[in-house]
Amino acid sequence: MIRENARILRKERLERFLEDLLQDHLVLAPRRKGELLLLDRIESPRDVVLEDGKTKNSAKYALFPQRERIFAYRAEEGKVELHVSPPAEEKQILFGVRPCDARGLLLLDTVFGGDCGDPYYVDKRARTLVVSMACVNPGPSCFCLSLGGGPCSTDGSDLVLLDLGDCYVVEAASVKGRAFLQDRSFEDAGAEALARAGKIRKEAESSMNPAAIGEALEKRLEQPVDDLLWGDLAESCLGCGVCTYLCPTCHCFDICDEAAAATGERIRIWDSCQFPLFTQEASGFNPRPSGKERFRQRIMHKFSYLPRGRNMAGCVGCGRCVAECPVNLDVREVLEKLSQAEAQ
Amino acid sequence: MENPYVPFLMKIEEIITETEDETIKTFVLAFAREEDKERFAYLPGQFAEISVFGKGEAPFGMASTPTLPERLEFSVSKIGVVTGALHNMEKGDTVGVRGPLGNGYCLEAFKGRNLVLIGGGFGFSTLRSLTNYILHERNRKAYGDLTVIYGARKPGLLLYRRDLDAWGQRTDLRLHLTVDQEEDGWQGHVGLVPNVVRSVAPGPENAIAVVCGPPAMMKFTLPVLGDLGFSDENILLSLEKRMKCGIGKCGRCNVGSKYVCSDGPVFSQSELVHL
């Protein structure tokens, strides 16, 4: 992963580097707001907190915000005018996101990109440079390795930084990243630094114990799972939206109007498959009437439908749903139980 | 790039109250711009999202036929927020339209085949579209026998009476209307759609059955078609789910791994048994 083309960014130069970026970019980076560590816009390099692990919100927040206007309208006396805002032009940098979040963008790319793409996402993605910070110290809720990523994965990133203590090894992971590096003067990483980087990476990986989630589970989920098991798995679930809203790959949304007397706007907002209203029809009929069906949908969508349809699981193992679930309903255990459940 | 979430505007040209209880109205919409009309090339079975500004959007199948491209017609049952607001609108008002969305009936594959169209209640709108398409003088020769079986709870709830009367006069279409509750003067069948399908017993040879209606009707019609000898590949269903984006992104209308909006809404029974 860390290859020949790697460069070095000395820590004492980080502040200057960020200041340069702030000149002509909107920079989003981990920063503290009270006790919360959030990926949010920074005004100064001093706002950035790189050592404290992953942010509460995931990188999707920057490309698929919770609320987005589709258009504003004015409707009077049967006449309607629409006003669609032109896209912003500012370039943005996601600095210091974790490899799991960067990898999550690949899944969002498959959903929002491609034919009939989502103009908001596609436009922002094109304007965004992803500079991720490799994890040297994965936490107990992390399970990126189990899903094909890793604490130092370069998937989805343009540049990846790895902390060597006194400096960062910087590696370009995309064409965009290479072009970015070329424009700036960095020292080449010497053999010694690369060796240290490799060692740190190995240590980070070996500190995790990956459970096998993958083809076996996918195969298993092609066969029906006992409805009673879904009931058991979902028994403690509160049916809130924490797991889906903080997830870097969950992307379900709602479209609704917010209206004043004659004007208003149509907005696109996050929605969650865990909410009863998500599928409830106007007649009151709900194809997923209870928490059990909604829990099943979340798991099946992530670990069966998406792998089948988009060739990538809807999970990158960031562990936010594990750590932030109010009742500590651990998806890793759920998957393990599903893998072991006998076919019907 | 084109923004698939932004509707174009259409004017309500006519509002037709379809049912005696006035809960279903058909809205006839006129294009405001020629380019919208040209872009809106659709097949029977496709749908569009209709916007009432300030209330939101809801999906409706086109009830009109592409053979009359000047107008779009949507039949709307007054159930929720958007449909309620639509019912309060008047001739001359403006709505938004996004579409055509989803996949319609595969007309190419229907060519030369006998067609059995089975509809119930409100679900009949896209079958009306399909029927009128096939009956068009340019198209009729390309298709085999056409049988239409359509049921409602009572005669006053049957949609498109003007079309049904005209179809009844024709010799190139077998029309079977049925109601659950008989009324004076009713000359059609009495009984639930699945039972009528069984008694009419359309032949499965070289035939495709298209079913659209309430879930219960579809559920009980499927085994009847099976008994009559229709294979799963030759049974098409048009599904309905709560939808928002209509382009397979917002995540709510899936049946298993398929989205009703972008993979459907028309599915063959053989596809559905795998979901």
Add this chain to the structure above:
Amino acid sequence: MTECGTWEPKIVAFLCNWCSYAGADLAGISRIQYPPTIRIIRVPCSGRIDPLFILASLQKGADGVLVSGCHPGECHYLTGNYSARRKFALLKSLLEYVGLEEDRVQFSWVSASEGARFAKVVEKVTARIKALGPAKQLVKDVPGGSFDVAAHS
């Protein structure tokens, strides 16, 4: 509007059908003058008032809300206003606590025979709200995009 100094507040008044609404009616019949600031919504009883109605009014741009019912002991439904009074006490205190301008939401008792009192209540409520100026705190910001909303109103 505000700029010209002729600003008049918009006040949503929830009046109970049996007392305060009749009181307002009497004020009208008796030709008692009071500020034309209120938009009346008739409710069966002050006990029907859900705090949500009050907050929704403020969200939609009301500068103030007045809720008025029968005097204690005179409720058409015997105790509706007593129950309401407890709700109102807690709501008033909560809104104040969170820092909402105190006089935006006000409560009163006006009977069917108190046309003059009704007019005085509206005067007092209006004066207090006028002193505060247009409401901003809970107003839901629904932009009209590039449309200049103010220019049209």
Add this chain to the structure above:
Amino acid sequence: MSRLTREIREAARTLLRDKQAQVVIGFEEGSLPLRSRPCFIRKAEDVDRLVWNSFSEINLARYLTKRKEKVALVTKGCDSRALVELIKENQVSRDQVIVIGVPCEGMIDRARVEAEVGHKTIVEVKETENRLALKGRAFEKVLDRREFLYERCKTCDHRNPVLYDMLVGQLLEEKGQDAFSDVEAFNALDREKRWAYLTEEAGKCIRCYACRNACPLCYCPECFVDTSQPQWVGKSTGLSDTLVFHLVRAFHLAGRCVACGACEQACPMGVDIRKLNRKLLKDVKALFNYEAGVSLEEANPLATFSADDPEQFMVNP
């Protein structure tokens, strides 16, 4: 193993073995350090999963409504108060629940512990008596658990369950009455400061409804934020809608909130939800002399009245 854990397991074993209860709802070890989580035990041989520790924070009364089985519930003070309200509101029948009462010495606020170690990754936690031994990848630290309790636990005056069918451990001495000094202090701030604080807190909210769904008393089949005809509250994270959501939710819990803190501990964004509930707790006590979840007989303060209730806030021309 702590004495309470042992006694809870014994009680559960007996109840399941004698078929007095079909399910025991209690706590088990969580999958992460500093966590315990709800568990549902239906077989006597599984009772050894049950634990009791400083992380048994979730209000398990949340799991009682709409349940058909006969339940034995591991119940601390605040859970029991929620149960009392649920019984009074006819959501749970007293006969359906066997209350395994557990006197509670307060739960640990893990956010405080995490802040104490500078947000370094904690991989292991051991609790013995009042000591909390933390282990990270490159550090070890021992804390006094009493210093890291939730605020609400520090001022809690119902550490013992208010009703129980069996008791594990020993009743604790109750602290004095809550003086609501936090509410007083906040009230003393300028109005603009109070509003600024509340809007900042509401600005963090992501409308995930974890607060509502974790609350044992938020059991409405359809919440006011979810109604569509009329749609009272917008669905987006606009400040106005978010504030109204929190204000009205707090108000719906007036005289019912048992101060268990389920809402704040469920909130992933650290919104100070209890700010509103605390004020209502204080007012309900001061104005109507009522404390929720303490007595099965006393009527809910908003379901009753007194002829001389305060009304000095009314406009009097």
